Amino acid sequence: MKISRSEVEHIADLARLELSEGEIKQLETDLSQILEYVEQLNELDTTDVLPTAHVVVKGDVLREDESRPSLPSEDILSNAPRTQDGFFRVHAIFRKGGR
Amino acid sequence: MTLHRLTIHEAHDLLRRREISSVGLTESVLAKMEECDPEVRAFITATPQIALEQARRADKLIAAGDIGPLTGIPVAIKDNICTKGVLTTCGSRILEDFVPPYEATVVERLRKEGVVQVGKANMDEFAMGSSTEYSAFFPSHNPWDTSRVPGGSSGGSAAAVLANEALFALGSDTGGSVRQPAGLCGVVGMKPTYGRVSRYGLIAFASSLDQIGPITKDVTDCALVMNAIAFHDPLDSTSADEPTPDYTSYLEENLAGVVVGVPIEYFAAGLDQGVEERVRDAIQKLADLGAEVREVSLPHERYVVATYFLTSWAEASANLARYDGLKYGLFAPDARNIREAQSKARGRGFGREVKRRIMLGTYALSSGYYDAYYLKAQKVRTLIKEDLDRAFDAGVDVVVGPTSPIVAFGIGEKVDDPLEMYLADLYTIPANLAGLPCISIPCGFHEGLPVGLQIMGRPFAESMVLRVAYAYEQGTDFHLQRPPISL
Numbered sequence: 001m002k003i004s005r006s007e008v009e010h011i012a013d014l015a016r017l018e019l020s021e022g023e024i025k026q027l028e029t030d031l032s033q034i035l036e037y038v039e040q041l042n043e044l045d046t047t048d049v050l051p052t053a054h055v056v057v058k059g060d061v062l063r064e065d066e067s068r069p070s071l072p073s074e075d076i077l078s079n080a081p082r083t084q085d086g087f088f089r090v091h092a093i094f095r096k097g098g099r
Numbered sequence: 100m101t102l103h104r105l106t107i108h109e110a111h112d113l114l115r116r117r118e119i120s121s122v123g124l125t126e127s128v129l130a131k132m133e134e135c136d137p138e139v140r141a142f143i144t145a146t147p148q149i150a151l152e153q154a155r156r157a158d159k160l161i162a163a164g165d166i167g168p169l170t171g172i173p174v175a176i177k178d179n180i181c182t183k184g185v186l187t188t189c190g191s192r193i194l195e196d197f198v199p200p201y202e203a204t205v206v207e208r209l210r211k212e213g214v215v216q217v218g219k220a221n222m223d224e225f226a227m228g229s230s231t232e233y234s235a236f237f238p239s240h241n242p243w244d245t246s247r248v249p250g251g252s253s254g255g256s257a258a259a260v261l262a263n264e265a266l267f268a269l270g271s272d273t274g275g276s277v278r279q280p281a282g283l284c285g286v287v288g289m290k291p292t293y294g295r296v297s298r299y300g301l302i303a304f305a306s307s308l309d310q311i312g313p314i315t316k317d318v319t320d321c322a323l324v325m326n327a328i329a330f331h332d333p334l335d336s337t338s339a340d341e342p343t344p345d346y347t348s349y350l351e352e353n354l355a356g357v358v359v360g361v362p363i364e365y366f367a368a369g370l371d372q373g374v375e376e377r378v379r380d381a382i383q384k385l386a387d388l389g390a391e392v393r394e395v396s397l398p399h400e401r402y403v404v405a406t407y408f409l410t411s412w413a414e415a416s417a418n419l420a421r422y423d424g425l426k427y428g429l430f431a432p433d434a435r436n437i438r439e440a441q442s443k444a445r446g447r448g449f450g451r452e453v454k455r456r457i458m459l460g461t462y463a464l465s466s467g468y469y470d471a472y473y474l475k476a477q478k479v480r481t482l483i484k485e486d487l488d489r490a491f492d493a494g495v496d497v498v499v500g501p502t503s504p505i506v507a508f509g510i511g512e513k514v515d516d517p518l519e520m521y522l523a524d525l526y527t528i529p530a531n532l533a534g535l536p537c538i539s540i541p542c543g544f545h546e547g548l549p550v551g552l553q554i555m556g557r558p559f560a561e562s563m564v565l566r567v568a569y570a571y572e573q574g575t576d577f578h579l580q581r582p583p584i585s586l
Contacts, residue, residue, distance in 0.1 A: 050478070081427075
């Protein structure tokens with residue numbers, strides 16, 4: 001599988017990774033090489049094989065829906081680069097006036 | 100002062116009889132660390148003040164007659180396991196200032212046992228690597244030969260134990276990250292059954308494969324640490340609600356009635372001849388100890404690396420989506436909008452290897468490719484697991500082989516050939532894909548460097564794995580050999 005430059009840029013965009021020119025070139029080569037390696041799995045006919053969902057865990061794990069204390073918000077915010085009034089401060093997501 | 104050379108059980112006996120104090124033991128370990136860590140570089144963060152404070156507390160507990168097997172014992176903790184109030188970087192720039200507001204379950208349990216935390220051990224960034232060369236900060240060095248890697252990703256943990264900078268360590272194992280460095284350093288490393296040890300507070304890499312495990316100087320110590328860290332934790336929904344036996348009660352010196360399976364596929368091209376000879380000698384030793392040795396076949400062995408790639412990278416790309424530079428972690432002050440804030444923080448905060456795996460994982464999960472890659476890998480994972488099930492169903496108690504096809508390689512030797520480095524994980528990966536308990540123990544030396552023997556058991560049969568490992572260890576003296584730098 002040959003991965004093109006535009007595919008690398010598209011995947012980087014999906015993954016929210018800003019890449020340098022050198023990184024993009026290197027990833028074109030690396031991704032192509034590694035995807036070619038994993039394609040050996042296509043030698044196997046897996047039509048009737050069930051995919052592994054969990055190796056050991058049996059069934060769903062449920063707990064009582066009871067409230068319990070969580071971490072204080074100041075502890076949670078202690079690692080945040082920017083906070084305001086007890087919230088994480090981030091860039092505006094909506095424009096003024098809607099849309 | 101040679102207290103740093105003690106094992107957990109040796110130190111415990113002396114502490115219990117009040118012949119030594121935890122402060123004395125801790126000072127010896129810290130002195131060793133100060134002396135050799137500039138060369139070994141096992142630690143990202145050393146915590147001598149915390150260690151001495153905990154040692155004083157342990158001595159008070161011991162004076163009051165309140166002593167458990169791990170009370171007062173110095174431990175190194177891999178830097179992807181959250182320690183409340185102590186920097187936890189995961190080997191990454193993106194978390195270089197991250198101080199967890201909570202404790203991982205395993206750390207909380209060890210603290211209750213009265214352990215002494217000497218520091219946070221170096222690792223490949225986000226546990227992605229086999230040498231610690233992908234640590235964002237610096238590589239660790241193998242105490243047997245400091246021009247070589249200690250293995251990875253828990254290379255700092257293994258090097259710290261070998262160099263006597265801690266009596267034991269915790270690592271994490273997603274595709275071999277506890278066992279491979281244990282093998283390359285010549286110490287004992289166990290990956291428990293998936294779900295046996297809580298992952299709460301372990302920074303996630305690949306959630307269906309990750310397990311925390313001990314790295315120790317001998318098998319008895321491994322059993323003692325497993326006794327402490329194996330229990331059901333309601334904070335981890337994959338934590339198994341299974342009874343925890345006293346693992347030390349399974350340590351016996353003969354293997355009568357035990358069936359050892361040796362996969363024919365393990366002894367193939369790529370396996371270093373010197374490693375093969377040591378492992379074949381070890382298998383003969385198991386037979387001499389009374390085990391019945393049988394050949395088994397794992398026909399899908401050649402697909403394990405590709406299956407592991409797709410599984411772990413897809414899961415990693417999803418897990419690492421949480422690093423957005425907003426709630427914690429590296430921040431991009433020059434970003435003009437939220438999308439740039441995320442892309443810049445991630446572009447700057449993640450290293451080359453982590454980016455490569457996020458890219459591959461994102462690709463494998465992206466629209467139109469999911470069935471061809473991730474789903475296909477989960478189907479082949481079933482076939483790999485069924486191969487092992489068949490061996491166990493036929494009466495095999497443990498499957499043994501080499502931990503790594505090669506001994507410790509030179510720093511810088513493989514860093515530019517990722518595929519070659521990845522392929523060296525072929526023996527350790529199946530235990531993660533199938534969720535099985537698995538240990539690496541020292542089984543000799545090749546060209547002056549340790550060779551690891553891997554022993555894999557049925558789900559939750561840590562006791563059998565430890566029994567075989569202990570019998571072998573008692574019949575040999577490889578675990579007693581230590582490099583000059585550690586003395």
